[in-house]
Amino acid sequence: xxxxxxxxxxxGYPRIGPRRELKKAVESYWAGRTxxxxxxxxxxxxxxxxxxxxxxxxxEAGNYSIPASFSLYDQVLDTAxxxxxxxxxFKDLYDADGSLGLDAYFTLARxxxxxxxxxxxxxxxxNYHYLVPExxxxxxxxxxxDWILRDVREAAEAGYTVRPTLIGPxxxxxxxxxxxxxxxxxxxxxxxxDLLPLYLELLGKLAEAGVEWVQLEEPALVADQxxxxxxxxxxxxxxxxxxxxxxxxxxxxxxxxQYGSLGxxxxxxxxxxxxxxxxDVFKGSVPAASELARLGETTLVAGVxxxxxxxxxxxxxAAQKLTLLEGTVKNLAVSTSTSLQHxxxxxxxxxxxxxxxxxxxxFADQKVVEVVTLARAIGNPGAIDADIAAAAEVLASRAxxxxxxxxxxxxxxxxLSPSDFTRGDYAVRLAAQEEALKLPALPTTTIGSFPxxxxxxxxxxxxxxxxxxxxxxxxxxQDEIRRVIDLQExxxxxxxxxxxxxxxxxxxxxxxxxxxxxxxxxxxxxxxGSRCTRPSILWGDVSRPEPITVPWTQFAQSLxxxxxxxxxxxxxxxxxxxFVRDDLPLGETANQVxxxxxxxxxxxxxxxxxxxxxxxxxxxxxxxxxxxxxxxxLEWSVNSFKLSTASAAPATQVHTHLxxxxxxAIIDAIDGLDADVTxxxxxxxxxxxxxxxxxxxxxxGVGPGVYDIxxxxxxxxxxVAELLEKAVQHVPARQLWVNPDCGLKTRGYTxxxxxxxxxxxxxxxxxxxx
Ligand code: GLN
Ligand code: ZN
Numbered sequence: 001x002x003x004x005x006x007x008x009x010x011x012g013y014p015r016i017g018p019r020r021e022l023k024k025a026v027e028s029y030w031a032g033r034t035x036x037x038x039x040x041x042x043x044x045x046x047x048x049x050x051x052x053x054x055x056x057x058x059x060e061a062g063n064y065s066i067p068a069s070f071s072l073y074d075q076v077l078d079t080a081x082x083x084x085x086x087x088x089x090f091k092d093l094y095d096a097d098g099s100l101g102l103d104a105y106f107t108l109a110r111x112x113x114x115x116x117x118x119x120x121x122x123x124x125x126x127n128y129h130y131l132v133p134e135x136x137x138x139x140x141x142x143x144x145x146d147w148i149l150r151d152v153r154e155a156a157e158a159g160y161t162v163r164p165t166l167i168g169p170x171x172x173x174x175x176x177x178x179x180x181x182x183x184x185x186x187x188x189x190x191x192x193x194d195l196l197p198l199y200l201e202l203l204g205k206l207a208e209a210g211v212e213w214v215q216l217e218e219p220a221l222v223a224d225q226x227x228x229x230x231x232x233x234x235x236x237x238x239x240x241x242x243x244x245x246x247x248x249x250x251x252x253x254x255x256x257x258q259y260g261s262l263g264x265x266x267x268x269x270x271x272x273x274x275x276x277x278x279x280d281v282f283k284g285s286v287p288a289a290s291e292l293a294r295l296g297e298t299t300l301v302a303g304v305x306x307x308x309x310x311x312x313x314x315x316x317x318a319a320q321k322l323t324l325l326e327g328t329v330k331n332l333a334v335s336t337s338t339s340l341q342h343x344x345x346x347x348x349x350x351x352x353x354x355x356x357x358x359x360x361x362x363f364a365d366q367k368v369v370e371v372v373t374l375a376r377a378i379g380n381p382g383a384i385d386a387d388i389a390a391a392a393e394v395l396a397s398r399a400x401x402x403x404x405x406x407x408x409x410x411x412x413x414x415x416l417s418p419s420d421f422t423r424g425d426y427a428v429r430l431a432a433q434e435e436a437l438k439l440p441a442l443p444t445t446t447i448g449s450f451p452x453x454x455x456x457x458x459x460x461x462x463x464x465x466x467x468x469x470x471x472x473x474x475x476x477x478q479d480e481i482r483r484v485i486d487l488q489e490x491x492x493x494x495x496x497x498x499x500x501x502x503x504x505x506x507x508x509x510x511x512x513x514x515x516x517x518x519x520x521x522x523x524x525x526x527x528x529g530s531r532c533t534r535p536s537i538l539w540g541d542v543s544r545p546e547p548i549t550v551p552w553t554q555f556a557q558s559l560x561x562x563x564x565x566x567x568x569x570x571x572x573x574x575x576x577x578x579f580v581r582d583d584l585p586l587g588e589t590a591n592q593v594x595x596x597x598x599x600x601x602x603x604x605x606x607x608x609x610x611x612x613x614x615x616x617x618x619x620x621x622x623x624x625x626x627x628x629x630x631x632x633x634l635e636w637s638v639n640s641f642k643l644s645t646a647s648a649a650p651a652t653q654v655h656t657h658l659x660x661x662x663x664x665a666i667i668d669a670i671d672g673l674d675a676d677v678t679x680x681x682x683x684x685x686x687x688x689x690x691x692x693x694x695x696x697x698x699x700x701g702v703g704p705g706v707y708d709i710x711x712x713x714x715x716x717x718x719x720v721a722e723l724l725e726k727a728v729q730h731v732p733a734r735q736l737w738v739n740p741d742c743g744l745k746t747r748g749y750t751x752x753x754x755x756x757x758x759x760x761x762x763x764x765x766x767x768x769x770x
Contacts (some may be wrong), residue, residue: 003212003252005276005299005333006060009216010125011256011307012069012165012339013054014364017046023530024578028560030110036102044074044154051160058367058372059618061160064213068151068162069339073109073118075217076130076175077118079167081105081660083198085143087134087179089115100144109529111711119177119684120528120710122621122660124219126308126342127535127577133172135188136179141198142625148202150369152211164206168216168255169195170232170718174225189227192235193362193467196242201770203243203286211608213249213276216243222254222260223625233268252276254301258338260284260310261626270294282306286321289328301329305370310537310579312362315368315391319377319384326378334375340364343579344523344534352679353354357518361397390654399583403516403540410541414592421642423674424650433676436610437563442724442749442767443736444760447615447657447679448567449506449743450484450499450736460504470748475501478555485559487753492760495611496564498556501747506569506615507577510537513548514596517578530709536578538589547603554607564656566604566612568597571640576618586622587636594643603646606654612652614645617659617742618671620666634669641673642746653677655691655701659742664692677701681741683708683715687723690730702731705741706762707755712747714754720762733770738763 015032016022025042028034049069051061059065071078080086081100086093086108093104110133111117118131147166153363155162167175167190174596176188199216206214218236225232244253252275261284262269269277271294278301279287292300304318325332346365347358362370377384392459398404423429456477484499503509511517517536524532549566557564571593575586597614604612619637625631643655663680669680682689682704689704706723707715727736738759744752 003064005213005254005301005335005632006065007333007378008059008335008372009065009163009302009333009334009690010059010067010340010371011052011258011278013214014341014343014345014525015050015070016524016532017049018524019233020524020532023070023532026530029418030106032061033301034564038684039072039102043070044071046150047154047379048158048288050544051155051162052157053365054368055160056238057368058675059368064161064163066160066162067215067600068148068155068164069341070151072106075103075558076133077109077556078147078173080131080133081108081145081197082143082148082166082202084142084193084603085133085135085685087136087139088181088739091538094144098142098144105145111713113713115282116684116708116713118713121662124223125622125625127525127527127618127621128260128342129586130175132227133175133176133177133188134179135191135370136182137186137191138181139191139196141191141358143198143205145204149205149209151645152206152209156210161212161214163213164211165256166202167241168218169199170235171220172221173219173235174227174232176729187227189231189235194241196239199243200248200250201728203248206250206251209220211251213254215254215256217256217258218269219256219258220255221262222284224627229264229570234266234655235491236265236268237272240269240274244273244275246273254278256301256696257485258303261287263626265286266291267294270298272492273592274298276301276333277304279625280337281325281488284617286324291329292583295329297419300325300329301333303335304374305334305336305367307336307367308508309339309582310343310361310363310389311582312360312366312394314395315370315374316388318370318374319388322374322377323381332378334371334378336367342394342525343367344520344525349522350520352521353518356397356401357537360394360539363523363539399540401540406541406543406584408542409592412595413588416591416643421639421646423646423648423654426674426676427674429650436651437653438766439494441733441770442736442763444738445493445565445679446488446740446756447743448497448500448565448615449485449745450501451747451749452745453480453749456480456501460502465516467472477552480740481552481556482559485556485564488637489562491753491756492534492755492764494562496556496560496562497567497634498552498564498566500743502552505533506743507574508534508536510548510569510574511578511654511681514542514544514593516542516592519542533577538575538580541591542596544599548600550600550607553604553609557608561611566609568600568612568614568644568680570616570619571597571644571658572622572637573616573618576622584613588634588641591643595639596642598647601648605649610652611655612648613655613657614675615640615657616641617761619658619669620660620662623666632736634666634672636674636749639671645673645675654681663683663689667692667696669694669697669699671698675700677703679703679705679737679739681705683723683741684710688727690727698731699735701735701737702743703737703739704731705739707759709740709744709747712751714751715758717762717765719760720759721766724762728766728770747764
């Protein structure tokens with residue numbers, strides 16, 4: 001317990017591997033192509049190669065500076081199975097010896113033929129998604145899984161003393177939801193005292209295995225919670241009084257608080273007997289000495305290097321923060337602000353990028369070096385002056401580079417006036433759209449993408465390599481669009497889509513076609529489970545050189561008399577799923593993107609498109625974690641959406657799509673988007689959202705998803721009908737649309753066709769009862 005904390009560390013490291021090896025290993029196990037042993041071997045290799053990389057980059061192999069932050073699917077799920085925190089509906093997954101193994105783990109994540117998986121939701125203000133544990137009053141906690149011990153032993157055998165990581169007890173319970181069997185009003189946090197003995201037991205086992213440091217992650221403490229702050233503070237005090245009690249046989253405890261400032265919980269945590277406390281001083285400011293006074297011997301681990309974006313650090317600013325802290329605390333260490341799981345692995349993998357742009361970037365490996373560099377300055381003022389000067393030069397090169405600040409783009413945004421942001425009266429629009437579209441009650445539609453077959457993906461790869469001419473590629477995509485239109489006609493959908501075969505990704509596709517962006521080749525980051533995205537890099541002022549989606553949409557519309565929805569990605573989502581510039585307010589960048597999309601809307605209308613969907617699945621993701629910061633964000637984000645759509649004629653039906661069901665908190669903002677129809681996720685949370693809609697008196701068109709596309713499971717016709725019947729009870733039928741939860745891109749055709757057929761048939765049956 002007295003072991004000193006290393007001076008340089010990171011909160012966590014990407015888990016998917018340089019070439020998405022984890023994705024491939026996990027998916028081939030799911031498909032039955034490889035065995036559990038083969039999956040374990042692949043995972044062990046990934047862990048070993050990460051430790052080797054980190055050591056090479058300057059973290060020490062022997063002193064706990066390397067976190068064991070690997071997971072096969074999700075770190076919250078890992079903690080849930082470690083402590084047997086599974087609700088009644090998953091109870092049968094225990095093995096006879098009381099353990100939860102690999103298949104139980106994946107069933108919780110993905111469901112099976114009989115049950116839905118755990119709900120999935122956004123991880124703080126990132127594009128990572130975690131699985132929401134379900135806890136009831138009688139959930140029997142136990143040490144049900146010991147992968148954490150295995151990882152430590154495996155690392156030790158290879159010569160690394162790694163720091164095991166777990167979600168801390170307060171965050172774990174705050175992120176959990178009440179299980180189905182729980183009575184109304186049950187709060188998982190009330191189970192804290194039942195859970196703590198299990199953490200203690202595990203800490204004891206880690207100590208027995210010789211582990212000297214453990215990392216307990218408490219990011220929920222930087223976000224405002226539904227539970228009053230005094231209750232959270234009491235839980236923190238209680239949890240760490242128990243876990244860090246002197247008498248315990250335990251490793252030293254590092255508590256991390258990534259993604260923002262602890263606020264009033266900082267002195268609370270500082271006053272506990274934990275041995276090290278990580279705080280985010282990239283996003284948050286350097287706390288006053290008075291807030292840190294209670295730390296005493298506890299090491300402050302200062303997260304000064306941004307773990308969440310990809311720009312090289314301003315080492316001068318970071319070093320200044322460290323100097324300030326050195327004057328205040330007794331023991332100081334340097335870290336990233338968050339886990340590096342949110343950034344790609346290595347800039348050196350992107351040789352195709354413009355050399356100047358590349359010189360501005362730091363991915364995970366480069367950030368580790370920044371941390372190690374900054375740690376050299378502790379107690380050694382002047383030691384890194386040359387590095388600080390080099391970092392300043394990088395920033396100067398960015399500021400003056402062509403394309404970063406374009407007069408014509410700035411002139412357009414500064415000329416905007418309030419009328420550019422508003423559409424006409426909703427009632428007038430509704431009447432005009434009814435007249436123009438003549439849709440039945442409970443109109444059916446999909447969210448946009450259809451399954452991306454290997455043929456489609458290979459055509460795109462061949463076109464990128466130059467093995468297909470532009471004309472050949474266009475032909476192949478048009479063939480696919482024709483198939484998708486024919487299928488929707490055959491299934492009986494009312495508003496059709498072209499299926500988005502030409503898009504690799506809903507953001508990257510636009511980034512590739514707009515000025516001011518660049519894209520990477522290997523820059524994957526984990527979104528959830530085995531799913532990864534490749535965020536684009538928004539580095540300069542944004543404009544649209546020419547129409548992007550118009551030819552494809554127009555082609556699709558030429559094949560059918562039914563309306564085809566034009567599909568655009570909204571400004572907030574384009575920002576949220578890209579690495580954004582940090583040298584211009586986000587709201588200003590959002591307006592630049594919005595104006596580019598507005599031009600696209602105008603061109604789609606001119607091409608005869610009557611329904612246009614502007615997806616904003618990420619609207620909630622960027623919502624600040626503190627309530628006091630939310631109004632300003634919602635103001636610019638909602639405005640940028642409105643700017644992108646406000647030029648549409650009254651008869652043009654504007655749709656939007658949001659990718660989550662936790663709706664209540666921002667329902668006013670969603671209403672404020674002024675879209676005619678909003679589709680949202682709802683199947684996995686069993687339509688809970690209709691209560692929010694009802695309570696709010698939502699009066700626009702709304703499509704709560706009736707088919708969970710995140711899992712391969714096919715929903716039965718009765719199941720869909722049941723969800724629809726529930727919806728009709730709470731939302732007037734004339735407002736309701738019927739659609740899946742999200743795009744179908746990641747699904748296969750067999751399950752998709754079956755599911756969509758059930759969806760349409762269920763609609764027809766519910767319609768007949770209206
Ligand atoms: N239109 C997109 C699609 O269908 C929306 C995806 C999303 O919401 N993430 O794929
Ligand atoms: Zn979605």
